Amino acid sequence: MTAxxxxxxxPAQAAPLRPTAPxxxxxxxxxxxxxxxxxxxxxxxQEIRDELIDVTARNGGHLGPNLxxxxxxxxxxxxxxxxxxxxxxxxxxxxxVHKLLTGRGGDAFRLIRKTGGLSGFLNRAESPHDSFGxxxxxxxxxxxxxxxxxxxxxxxxxxxxxxxxxxxxxCGITMEALNNVAHSTKRLVVVLNDNEWSIARNVxxxxxxxNELSTSATYNRIYHDIEExxxxxxxxxxxxxxxxxxxxxxxxxxxxxxxxxxxxxRYLGPIDGHDIPLLIKNLEFAKQxxxxxxxxxLTKKGKGYExxxxxxxxxxxxxxxxxxxxxxxxSPGAKPAYQDIFGQALLREARLDNRIVGITGAMPAGTGxxxxxxELPRQxxxxxxxxxxxxxxxxxxxxQGLKPVVAIYxxxxxxxxDQIVHDVCLQQLPVVFCLDRAGLSxxxxxxxxxxxxxxxxxxxxxxxxxxPKDEDELADLLHTALQHPLPTFIRYPRGAGPGVAPxxxxxxxxxxxxxxxxxxxxLALWALGPWVQDALALxxxxxxEHGLRATVVNARWIxxxxxxxxxxxxxxxxxxxxxxxxxxxxxxxxxxxxxxSDADVRTPVERIAxxxxxxxxxxxxxxxxxxxxxxxxxxxxxxxxxxxx
Numbered sequence: 217m218t219a220x221x222x223x224x225x226x227p228a229q230a231a232p233l234r235p236t237a238p239x240x241x242x243x244x245x246x247x248x249x250x251x252x253x254x255x256x257x258x259x260x261x262q263e264i265r266d267e268l269i270d271v272t273a274r275n276g277g278h279l280g281p282n283l284x285x286x287x288x289x290x291x292x293x294x295x296x297x298x299x300x301x302x303x304x305x306x307x308x309x310x311x312x313v314h315k316l317l318t319g320r321g322g323d324a325f326r327l328i329r330k331t332g333g334l335s336g337f338l339n340r341a342e343s344p345h346d347s348f349g350x351x352x353x354x355x356x357x358x359x360x361x362x363x364x365x366x367x368x369x370x371x372x373x374x375x376x377x378x379x380x381x382x383x384x385x386x387c388g389i390t391m392e393a394l395n396n397v398a399h400s401t402k403r404l405v406v407v408l409n410d411n412e413w414s415i416a417r418n419v420x421x422x423x424x425x426x427n428e429l430s431t432s433a434t435y436n437r438i439y440h441d442i443e444e445x446x447x448x449x450x451x452x453x454x455x456x457x458x459x460x461x462x463x464x465x466x467x468x469x470x471x472x473x474x475x476x477x478x479x480x481x482r483y484l485g486p487i488d489g490h491d492i493p494l495l496i497k498n499l500e501f502a503k504q505x506x507x508x509x510x511x512x513x514l515t516k517k518g519k520g521y522e523x524x525x526x527x528x529x530x531x532x533x534x535x536x537x538x539x540x541x542x543x544x545x546x547s548p549g550a551k552p553a554y555q556d557i558f559g560q561a562l563l564r565e566a567r568l569d570n571r572i573v574g575i576t577g578a579m580p581a582g583t584g585x586x587x588x589x590x591e592l593p594r595q596x597x598x599x600x601x602x603x604x605x606x607x608x609x610x611x612x613x614x615x616q617g618l619k620p621v622v623a624i625y626x627x628x629x630x631x632x633x634d635q636i637v638h639d640v641c642l643q644q645l646p647v648v649f650c651l652d653r654a655g656l657s658x659x660x661x662x663x664x665x666x667x668x669x670x671x672x673x674x675x676x677x678x679x680x681x682x683x684p685k686d687e688d689e690l691a692d693l694l695h696t697a698l699q700h701p702l703p704t705f706i707r708y709p710r711g712a713g714p715g716v717a718p719x720x721x722x723x724x725x726x727x728x729x730x731x732x733x734x735x736x737x738x739l740a741l742w743a744l745g746p747w748v749q750d751a752l753a754l755x756x757x758x759x760x761e762h763g764l765r766a767t768v769v770n771a772r773w774i775x776x777x778x779x780x781x782x783x784x785x786x787x788x789x790x791x792x793x794x795x796x797x798x799x800x801x802x803x804x805x806x807x808x809x810x811x812x813s814d815a816d817v818r819t820p821v822e823r824i825a826x827x828x829x830x831x832x833x834x835x836x837x838x839x840x841x842x843x844x845x846x847x848x849x850x851x852x853x854x855x856x857x858x859x860x861x
Contacts, residue, residue, distance in 0.1 A: 232256065239263055245319040246293045246345075257294075257492050261286045264313055265520040267325070273539045275329050276659060277336055278309035280518040280531040281381075284411050284489070288513055289313035291495035292377065292407070295503060301375040302347040302363050306356035306384045308338035309533065310409070311346075318345035329659040331834040337663055351663020352628065353601040354387025356380050357406065361393050364401040375405065375503060382410040383578060386600035397508050398480025404508040405499070410486065411517040476510045485512030490519060529581055551712035554690060555652050558708070559584025561691040561718060562621055562650075565698055566595050572619045572698065573597060577606050583623035583652055603628050607635035607647070614645040619698055626651040626666025626707060633672060640703050641678045647704075648697040654683070654707035655746070655797030658840055661833030666707070667826050671802035673705050674775045680704045680727060681774040685748040686716035689772070695722035709746055709797065728776035736765030739859060740785040740792050744771050744804055747795035747824070750848065757852060764859070774804050779811050786812055786819040790860045793822045800825035822858045824851060 232255035239256060240263040243249055252260065264286050272279040290313075292303065298318065305311050316325060320334060320343065327333025338346040348359045360378035367374055384390050385408075397404060476483045482505060484498050495513070502509040517532075518524030523542030524531035537544050566572040566588060578601045580586045589596040599606045603624055610620035624632070629651055640647050657664040673681050680702060684690040690708055697704035733748070734755060743751035748770050755766035767785055771778070771794075786792055792812070794805035805823030812819060827844055834840040841847050845854075 232258075235259055240267060240316065240321060243317060243319070243321060246298060246317060249290065249293050249317055254493070257290055261290060261492070262520070264290075264316055267316065267321070268312060269521055269539060271326055271328060272534060273537050274326075276533075276535040277329055278312070278533050279521070280524045280528055280534075281310040281411075282312040283519050283521055283524060284515040284517040285310045285379075285409060286313050286519070287490045287492050288407070288409065288495060288515060289317060291492050291499055292379075293317045294492075294496055295499040296375055296377060299344040299347065301377065302360070303345075304348045304356045304360040304363065304376070304378050305338050305350055306378070306380045307353050308350035309336070310379070310381075311338045311350075312336075314338075314345070315343075318343060329661075329833060331839050335661055335833060336659065337661070349663075351660075352631065353381070354384045354390045356384065357390050357393040357397070360404060360406075361397055361400055364404045368401055368403070375403070377405045377407060379407045379409060382408060382412065383601050386578075386602055388602065388604055394476075394479050394481075402507055403505075405502045405505075406481065406508065406510045407499075408485075408510055408512045409489065409515055410512060411515045481508045481510045483510050483512065485510075486514045487512065489513035489515035551715045552687075553584075553712050554687065554708045554710070555582065555584035557584075557687040557690055557713070557718065558623070558650055558652070558694065559587045561694050561722070562623075563587050563591060564691075564722075565695065566592050569619065569698075570595065571617065572621065573613060575599060575606050575610055575620055575622045577601055577603050577624055577628065579623075579625070583625070583650075585623055603631040604635050607632035607649075608639050610647045611635065611639040611643065611645050614640075614647050615643070619646065619648070621648045621650060621694075621698075623650045623652065625664070626654040626669045627657070627664050629669065630672065636673075636679075636703075637676055641676045644678050644702055646701050648694070649703070649705045650694070651705060651707040653710045655709040656831070656837050656840060657710055658834050658836055662830040665831055667797065667799050667831065669705070669707055670774055670796065670798040670804055671806075674802070674804075674807055678702050679775060681707070682772055683707045683745040683774065685714075685731075685743075685745060685770045685772070687713045688716045688718045689725075689770075691718035691722045692725050693772075696725045696727070699724055700727065707745070713746070714749060725772070728773045728778055730772050730778035730781050731770040732767070732781070733770055734766070734768040736767045737788065738764045738766060738790055739855070740767035740769065740789045741795065742769045742771045742782070742785075742792065742804075742808065743795040744774065745797060747797065750851075751793075751795055753848065754852060754855065758855070762856070771804065774807060777807050777811055779815075782808060782811055783815050783817060786815075786817045789819065791820055791822060791855070791858060793824060793855055793858075795824045798825055799828060801828050820858060820860065822855060824854070 235256055239252065239260045265283055268279060268282050303314065315334060324334055329336040335342055337351045338349050340346050340349050347363065356378045357380055360376050364376040367376065380390065484502060487494055487498055498511050502511050516525065517528050535544050562574055573595045574585045574588045575597045576583045576585045577599055580589050580598055585596060599609060606622055606624065610622045613620040629649065651666065651669055654666040654669055670681065673679055680700060682693050684693050693706050697706060741751040741755060751768045755768050758764040758766050767789065792808060794808050796804040798804060800823055803825050805821065805825055809821050812821065824846065831840060
């Protein structure tokens with residue numbers, strides 16, 4: 217029996233048969249994927265999407281980016297052979313599909329981002345298929361170029377593929393790498409995953425350029441039709457070479473600039489990133505090319521889950537949610553997060569002073585600046601994933617009398633350290649930096665924990681560094697920083713605080729002055745941020761069980777340190793205890809030790825801080841604290857053991 221003819225007169229293709237059993241559980245690695253019949257791949261893609269939605273609904277995670285790269289990930293593993301061939305993911309928040317295709321499905325995947333489970337990013341220690349770890353944007357091209365150049369120097373033949381989001385090209389480091397590709401290697405595949413989003417919608421000239429490149433129907437039609445024609449004729453390869461030279465010279469008639477080819481990379485695309493046969497065809501071509509190749513792939517962030525498409529920013533990285541509605545599992549009466557308290561406080565200040573401007577690096581919602589962007593758009597700037605530029609841009613604004621407030625996660629501000637030192641602090645410019653996620657970002661792990669900022673900031677001259685104990689004090693510190701004539705850094709943790717609503721009119725807090733919460737004669741607990749509540753609880757227990765009277769201090773300022781109060785406590789008590797969400801090396805406790813040493817005061821100091829290590833991911837702050845000896849019982853015993861008799 218023949219199929220009914222199609223409208224074009226050709227026999228219609230019979231629809232592929234749906235597999236009788238699920239395909240995903242049988243994938244133990246890339247070899248199993250390669251063995252699947254091609255007509256089964258769309259069914260596999262749907263199974264993967266179902267698994268992504270189900271697992272992230274329970275665990276939270278990066279849903280939108282992964283839904284967008286399902287077909288692309290399948291095609292990559294059909295064409296290349298990991299772990300021999302090397303994939304380098306930018307950020308790697310889109311690496312969940314890669315994990316599923318490389319033998320990390322089933323129970324292992326269902327524990328992703330949980331204690332003892334898979335990392336939410338690529339991790340060299342987790343699998344040989346993860347050739348390079350990631351977590352911050354813009355790193356893939358430089359790292360992949362290093363892998364490719366090392367291959368060339370060793371004389372081996374593996375392929376190297378860099379998977380870069382379109383937003384990665386707003387990072388200076390990606391453009392620096394692009395400048396070196398053609399001079400360093402002749403064999404590199406760069407997949408440009410273009411979904412018009414990083415976390416928020418992409419901004420700037422490069423985003424506009426990529427849009428023009430991907431939507432120039434005239435250029436794309438000419439390019440594809442002529443290439444197919446030349447390749448179908450005798451001596452077609454020679455004619456194709458002539459065509460390529462002509463194309464390089466004339467492409468500017470159709471788009472503003474042939475950026476990649478000017479850097480010496482062959483450009484393919486744009487192509488549909490959800491068409492598996494087309495992806496495979498182009499990747500096979502790139503694999504055989506004798507020059508570096510950019511494969512420009514157009515994908516839909518959140519594809520397959522309508523809620524994730526409609527709310528792309530929220531579902532970039534989501535907390536657990538209800539699949540049917542997409543709504544999060546917020547408890548009644550939940551306290552607002554620090555980022556939202558900060559956002560409202562900044563908006564209040566900006567309404568009163570039009571010199572105040574907010575700056576973020578592609579994260580208006582994540583940093584709390586969305587409210588400012590909506591109400592006072594002229595006082596808001598999203599510079600894309602470009603932290604160095606954000607800091608230096610703010611320095612320029614401050615040099616002209618404006619009051620810039622830069623809101624960046626603690627872990628990402630590391631990338632702007634040179635600008636902080638050389639351009640802001642050296643010139644004593646009054647830029648305010650607000651560091652969200654200072655401390656732990658439990659499910660995200662070591663690439664996102666903010667455990668280093670006290671150590672990398674307190675040694676910079678002219679910098680004032682503070683941390684509030686609650687939401688009201690955050691608003692006060694922001695108000696204080698906007699009056700301060702020098703650079704100020706305010707750090708605060710992820711999520712909600714103790715629930716102290718900011719007062720109607722914020723107060724100016726004295727620079728470098730701590731807050732005495734409780735007086736005692738036996739020991740003094742100097743705490744920062746969320747540790748203030750722990751210090752109060754420890755003091756209660758010490759008095760209740762041992763009759764020990766502890767002073768409790770909300771240190772508030774790390775720099776300048778309240779040395780006068782500190783030295784008074786050190787001379788009057790038997791032990792100083794410092795508590796902070798920072799690594800122990802060079803942090804707040806180190807500042808206290810230095811102050812006592814300078815004054816030749818020999819009171820012992822017990823520093824409660826995170827160890828000199830990269831802290832893994834886990835279900836919660838409490839679980840990670842317990843794993844590293846920072847739980848209440850262990851700290852209680854440490855203090856008792858250290859207290860001189």
